[in-house]
Each structure stands twice: as C-alpha cells, then as structure tokens.
Ligand SMILES: CC(=O)N[C@H]1[C@@H](OP(=O)(O)OP(=O)(O)OC[C@H]2O[C@@H](n3ccc(=O)[nH]c3=O)[C@H](O)[C@@H]2O)O[C@H](CO)[C@@H](O)[C@@H]1O[C@H](C)C(=O)N[C@@H](C)C(=O)N[C@H](CCC(=O)O)C(=O)O
Ligand SMILES: Nc1ncnc2c1ncn2[C@@H]1O[C@H](COP(=O)(O)OP(=O)(O)OP(=O)(O)O)[C@@H](O)[C@H]1O
Ligand SMILES: N[C@H](CCC[C@H](N)C(=O)O)C(=O)O
C-alpha cells in the first residue's frame with residue numbers, strides 16, 4: 174500500500190518529505206521485527222522510548238517513520254501528536270478496517286471477562302458461527318490457538334489478527350477489553366457491535382490513580398461504542414445493573430442499553446436460584462421468555478456471568494433454546510474454579526481469584542457447600558496494585574479457617590515484603606506464611622482431612638511463576654496433584 178494512502182487515516186500530520194512514491198510492505202512498532210519496506214511507528218513506552226530505535230529500524234529496512242518529534246534520518250518522518258493513536262489508525266487502514274466486517278463483542282470489568290467470553294464462544298458456536306476469541310488465556314481462531322502477551326494486545330497486533338480472522342471466514346469475535354487497553358488506546362478504532370460490563374471492584378491501582386480513574390477508563394468502551402466506520406449495524410451496551418457503577422456507564426453510551434442483574438429489576442434476570450456443590454439451577458428470565466437452566470458452574474458470581482452472556486446473545490438474535498443448551502453443556506473455563514480430583518477424600522480447587530472481590534465470591538461459594546475446614550493458599554502479584562494486598566489477606570482470613578500466604582509472581586519485588594503488605598493490619602491470626610508456593614500447596618494438602626476443601630487461588634490457568642526476570646514452570650494443578658499423590662503414598 175502507498176504510504177500516502179496510509180497517512181490519509183491520520184488526517185493531521187507533518188511530513189519531513191514527500192510521501193508520494195513510497196510503497197509500504199507492512200507496519201511495525203518493534204524495531205527488532207522490522208523488514209524491508211516497513212513503516213516503523215515509534216512509541217514512547219513505560220520502559221524505553223521507541224524513538225531511540227529509529228536507526229535500528231532503518232538498518233533493518235524501514236522505509237518511513239511515524240513519531241512524535243522530528244528525527245534526523247534519511248527516510249520520511251511523519252510527525253503526529255500521539256503515536257499510539259496513530260498506530261491504531263494506520264493499522265486499521267492498512268488492514269482495511271477489518272472490524273467493520275466482523276461481529277465484535279468487547280467484554281470489560283474487573284472480574285468475569287475471561288469467563289463471559291468463553292461462554293459467548295460456546296453459545297455462538299452452537300449457533301453455527303465460526304468464532305474468534307482474544308483474552309487472558311489465549312487467542313483462538315476457530316480451533317487454532319495462539320499465545321498472547323497481554324489480555325488485550327496492542328492495536329497493530331489486534332488489527333492484523335482481525336484481518337487473519339476474516340481470511341479464515343470467522344464471523345464473531347469475543348474480546349476481553351482491559352482498562353489498560355482502553356486507556357492506552359489499544360482498541361481505538363475497533364468497531365465493537367456489543368460492549369459488555371461485568372463489574373468494577375478494586376484492582377490495578379498501580380496503573381490507575383483512583384477508582385474513578387479506573388472507572389473512566391472502563392467507560393471508554395461504552396462512550397466510544399458506535400464510532401464505527403459504516404454506521405449500518407445496530408450497537409448495544411450490556412450492563413450489570415446490580416453493580417453500583419452501572420448508572421455512570423449507562424450515561425456514558427449513546428447506544429441502546431440492555432441490562433442484567435439478580436437483585437435489580439433488569440431486562441435479563443435469574444429467579445428461583447439454587448446453588449450447591451454440583452452447580453447452579455435457576456430460571457432465566459428474559460424478554461424472549463423464561464427457561465430453566467441447570468449449569469455445572471458454581472456460585473452466584475457464575476450466574477452473573479451467564480446472565481451477561483445471555484443478554485449479549487439476545488442482542489445478537491440467538492434463540493433462547495440455543496443459549497440454554499450452551500450454558501447447560503459448559504463445564505467451566507481453564508483454571509477457573511477447576512477441581513483437582515484424584516480420588517482423595519477432601520476437595521481441591523484451583524481458581525484465578527486475584528482480587529479481594531473475586532476471592533470473597535469464591536470463598537463464600539466454597540463455604541456454602543464445605544462440610545469440613547477450608548484452607549486457602551494465596552499470594553499477591555509483585556509490581557501490581559499494592560493496595561489490594563491487605564484486602565485480599567483480610568478476605569482470606571475472614572472466610573477460610575486457615576489461610577496460607579505465599580508467592581504469586583513476585584516479579585521484581587521481594588516475596589517476603591509482599592506478604593508483609595498482605596498481613597499488615599489484618600485483625601485475625603488464622604494464617605501461616607510459607608513463601609515457596611510449592612511448599613505452601615504441600616502444606617495445605619498435608620493438613621487437609623476428609624471433607625475439607627483446599628482452595629489454591631490466584632494463578633488459575635497460569636503455567637509459570639515469575640521470579641525476578643526468570644519465568645519458571647509452575648502449574649498449581651500439577652503441584653497439587655503431586656502433593657495429593659505423595660499424601661496417598663504416605664498413608665499407604
Ligand atoms: C505497562 C504496560 O502496559 N506495558 C505494555 C507496553 O510495554 P512498554 O511500554 O514497557 O514497552 P517498552 O518496552 O517501553 O517499548 C516501547 C516501544 O519501543 C519498542 N522497542 C523496544 C525495544 C527495541 O529494541 N526496539 C523497539 O522498537 C517497543 O516495541 C515499543 O513499541 O507495551 C507492550 C506492547 O504493547 C505491552 O506488552 C506491555 O504490557 C506489559 C507486558 C504488561 O504487563 N502490561 C499489563 C500491565 C497490562 O497491560 N495488563 C492488562 C490486563 C490486566 C488485567 O485486566 O488483568 C492487559 O491487557 O494485558
Ligand atoms: N462475575 C464475577 N464476579 C466476581 N468474581 C468473579 C466473576 N467471575 C469470575 N470471578 C472470579 O474472578 C476470577 C477471574 O475470573 P475471569 O478470569 O473470568 O476474570 P477476568 O475479568 O478475565 O480477570 P483478568 O482481569 O485477570 O483477566 C475467577 O477465577 C473467579 O474467582
Ligand atoms: N492480568 C492480571 C493477572 C494477575 C494474576 C496474578 N497471578 C498476578 O500475577 O498478580 C495482572 O497481570 O495483573
């Protein structure tokens with residue numbers, strides 16, 4: 174594509190030379206990946222400044238640069254006010270606005286995004302749709318799976334992936350949209366058809382200054398809904414009315430709103446709820462009728478996720494019977510409330526709860542069916558929100574009989590200092606500290622007796638532990654299985 178044509182997407186820019194006859198073979202934001210004829214976009218990041226890598230990019234063959242300042246180089250430089258936004262605009266144009274040709278559903282909120290996107294995939298697949306998915310665990314194109322570094326990747330990766338999905342005839346895509354992505358403009362220009370809100374509770378106060386700032390970032394998904402390039406398809410905002418932030422989000426969007434909730438009078442609700450150790454049962458009340466749902470997913474929080482997915486599917490004209498059969502056949506999501514069953518007499522559950530709200534939801538669910546003691550193994554991530562640490566520890570000691578505080582991706586921080594932050598100011602003393610996560614899991618399993626439950630929280634699907642710069646293999650499910658087997662061996 175001609176550089177001049179790509180640059181048209183920017184509308185306002187200065188160029189250091191004529192752009193007319195330059196052919197662009199691709200776009201790159203990482204100098205190390207540049208190939209001959211690429212347009213290199215310089216992003217001033219949190220760690221380094223992409224403008225410092227211009228010469229590297231040119232040596233590798235870059236034929237033009239986009240940056241936020243004038244740079245003395247032999248190739249043309251297009252100067253813009255905001256390179257991240259420019260990257261989103263040119264990537265969108267280069268790949269010919271792929272999201273205009275897909276049904277794109279964005280899910281935001283503190284908890285439940287991964288679960289809701291997976292439920293949507295189940296429902297839409299049953300409706301004979303070829304689906305794509307982008308989120309914390311992986312990216313999926315039909316049945317092919319790809320690794321992703323971020324829950325919501327950068328705009329270049331996104332537009333390229335959407336283009337590939339179109340080439341594979343994918344019709345509907347479900348994407349988790351993190352507050353970081355909204356704030357950093359990673360999804361700027363994505364033509365969402367439906368925007369879904371799960372809930373907002375404390376997390377990420379390392380990145381956002383306040384909860385208001387966090388909410389404002391989330392609201393961008395709703396305020397930008399309908400900034401589409403064709404204006405022909407209907408748009409919908411799906412909002413959890415039981416969350417105290419819903420009025421703000423409803424006011425943020427110019428599009429039709431469909432609500433869901435359990436305690437509020439919403440468009441999509443659940444009644445006659447029965448929860449037990451085998452799952453949940455409830456009447457799903459919708460504008461398309463009422464239907465009984467028997468699901469293997471446990472806890473009230475899972476019903477919220479099912480309501481969010483149902484309201485979204487209704488906006489996409491999917492019949493209630495299809496929604497019912499998908500919800501009833503779903504067994505759960507990788508690393509979310511996942512049981513480890515080896516025939517032992519006590520329960521072991523691995524879950525991704527890494528906020529105080531999710532931990533409270535999961536522990537109260539466990540409490541509702543536990544016949545014996547509850548042990549929880551939990552830590553808090555390094556280089557992440559410090560303010561959630563004492564809250565998580567408080568919840569752990571409130572709802573479990575014994576909490577074992579340990580490490581969860583300490584990253585550049587000292588694991589002992591993280592646990593110090595956790596226990597600071599908690600009023601109860603029903604906890605132990607075992608910094609090595611394997612030792613902590615071994616300890617919990619060695620203590621568990623018949624009918625007790627061990628909840629191992631925070632890492633869910635993760636198969637690694639990040640310590641300093643090192644990423645070591647670590648899978649809670651495998652470590653727990655080994656601990657159970659060792660316990661059997663000792664008992665024999
Ligand atoms: C804080 C943050 O969001 N950082 C993201 C950011 O990295 P960064 O700003 O440090 O990048 P950088 O290393 O300074 O590089 C700046 C630029 O120089 C370029 N560069 C760099 C080196 C070089 O040799 N040549 C070169 O051109 C880089 O390609 C980049 O364009 O840009 C990267 C590329 O898009 C992201 O992968 C990275 O996410 C990191 C890994 C991260 O941990 N982010 C977390 C906080 C995050 O975004 N989390 C949310 C989900 C949270 C949740 O809901 O649970 C997410 O969506 O993942
Ligand atoms: N609707 C919900 N409300 C509260 N907690 C939930 C809800 N759904 C799931 N959880 C809890 O939160 C954890 C994370 O769920 P999930 O992975 O679906 O959320 P997420 O929003 O994708 O999280 P992340 O921001 O880390 O990607 C689950 O393991 C469970 O403990
Ligand atoms: N996407 C979240 C996941 C946290 C999971 C937990 N295991 C941790 O590392 O803190 C984050 O990066 O904040």
Ligand SMILES: [Mg+2]
Pocket residue numbers: 286287308309310324349
């Ligand atoms: Mg997720």
